[in-house]
Amino acid sequence: MGRREVRRMLMGYKRPLWERPGVIATALVVVLALGLLLGIGVGRWSAPQPHLTPPAAVETVEAVQPAQPETVAEAPTPPSVSSEPEGPAVEPGPALIQPPPPRAEPGSSESLEIGSASDVVAMLPAPPPPPSPQPLTQLPPAGEAIWKRHAVPSPRIAGRPMIAVIIDDLGVDRRRAERVTTLPGPLTLSFMTYAEDLTRLTTEARRHGHELMVHVPMQPRGAHLDSGREVLEVGQTPGEIRRRLDWGLSRFDGFIGINNHMGSRFTADPGSMRVVMAELRRRGLVFVDSVTTEHSAGPEVAREFGVPFTSRHVFLDNDQGVAHVRAQLAKAESYARRHGFAVAIGHPHDGTIEALAGWIPGLEAKGMVLVPISTVIRAGAGG
Secondary structure (H helix, E strand, C coil): CCHHHHHHHHHCCCCCHHHCHHHHHHHHHHHHHHHHHHHHHHHHHHCCCCCCCCHHHHHHHHHCCCCCCCCCCCCCCCCCCCCCCCCCCCCCCCCCCCCCCCCCCCCCHHHHHHCCCCCCCCCCCCCCCCCCCCCCCCCCCCCCCHHHHHCCCCCCCCCCCEEEEEEEEECCCHHHHHHHHCCCCCCEEEEECCCCCHHHHHHHHHHCCCEEEEEEEECCCCCCCCCCCCCECCCCCHHHHHHHHHHHHCCCCCCCEEEEEECCCCCCCHHHHHHHHHHHHHHCCEEEECCCCCCCCHHHHHHHHCCCEEECCEECCCCCCHHHHHHHHHHHHHHHHHHCEEEEEECCCHHHHHHHHHHHHHCHHHCCEECCHHHHHHCCCCC
C-alpha cells in the first residue's frame, strides 16, 4: 500500500461537489429563485404605465362640460304682456297692459319664435296631412258662418294673383295702430286681445275698409317669452281654454276669426287646438295659422273640425328696415304669381308702414290684387 492510499484512509474519502446530491439540489433551488425574481422584475419594467391626467388637464375637461339645465316648474302666466333667437328672461310685469318687452333681435314676436321666419314658409303648398289618428266620433254643431257676415267685400279678382296682408300685434301701440288704419286697403288688421281702447280702434279700421281679426296669445316654446294676458297654454283644462278664448273674443266685435300670437308650443299640441277649433266651429269663425312652428297642428285640426282656415306664407318684418320689408313683399308677389295667392304677415313697425304705403298703390299695375284674408279663404286656398 502506497503513501497516497494511506493518506486517503486517514483523512477520509471526499467526493467532488458535483457528485454530492445535497449540493446539486441547493444549487437548483437558488437558480430557480433567481429566475423567479428576475422574471418579476422584467415584467414590472415592461408593463404599460397607467396614464395619469395632470391637475391642469382635469380642470380643462371639466371646464368644457355643458352645464346641466335647471328644471323649472311651469306656472300659469301672470297678467302681463309681449312668434322663433331668444333673449334674457323678463321679470313678470304689473297687471296693467304694457308694451311688449325689448327683444334680443328686432322683429316680430312670431318671427322670433322660429328665427329666420321672414323667408317664405314653402314655395309649394304643403299637401294635406294624413287624417288624425284619433278622429272625433262626433263634431260639435256648427254655428252660423259669422265670418261671412263680417267679411269685407272682395275687390274684383279677374284671374289676377291675390295677396292678403295681415298686420297683427295691433292696439298695444295706439299711435302706430292708427297709422296702419289709414293705409289703403283692404288690409286684414288683427288686434291684440289685451290692448285698450279696442272699440274705437277697430271701428276706425272698419270705416277705412279693413277686415278685422283677433290676435289670440298662445303659449310659446321659450319660457322667457311673454305672450301676454290670458294666454292659452298646454295643460289647461278645456274649460279654462274656453274661458280665456271667450274673454279674448269679447273684447270687440266685427271680426271674422283669429290668428295666433306666438303659440309655437300651443299650436303644436293637437289636443289643445281641438278645444280652440271646437269653439271656432260653434261660433262660425275662421282660423289663420301664423306658422310660428313647423310642427303646428292647426291646419290638420281645422280640417278635422270643418273650420275655414289658411296659413301664413311670408313674414314681412323680422328685420324692420324698409328695404327688407320691400324685399319680403317681392317674395310674396313671387309666391302669388306661382300659386295664385299669398298670405303675408307684418306688424306695426315704422319700416313696415312706410314700405306698405309705397307698395300698395303700385300693386294693380303689376297685375296683382290686394284682398282681405276672407277672400283667400273663400277661394279655397287654405293651407
